Amino acid sequence: AAAGPVSFVALTAPQLARRLTRSPGPNLMPAMFMGATLLIVADWASQRAFGADQLPVGVVTGVLGGIYLLWLLVIERKAGRI
Known part of the structure; x- marks a missing residue:
């Protein structure tokens, strides 16, 4: 909470890494690299x-993460998982 919206990367990075690696659960190393990549970008x-x-940088991470999570909610709802 002290980091502000930058900590939002912790919610987004594992989900992106899981989708890119197509693994059943989030793995630590891909999530770590994805989080670093998101912050650098x-x-x-x-x-x-x-x-x-x-x-x-917190504004940019919040916007990017928010857009991704909204997209993820729409996709999951269309698939009937929510």
Whole structure:
């Protein structure tokens, strides 16, 4: 909670890693690398998205993670698992 929206990566990274590796459960190493990749991409995007104005990296991770989780909810609902 002290990290703010950056901690949202902890919810998104294992789900993305599980889908990419197609394993039945989240594995630690792919989730760790996915979390690092998400933070690096979010930091890069927050520094370069608006030119001289920089966004906090937490805003970018929150937006990306929120979009992904909404998409995941829609897919799971269509599949009848929710």
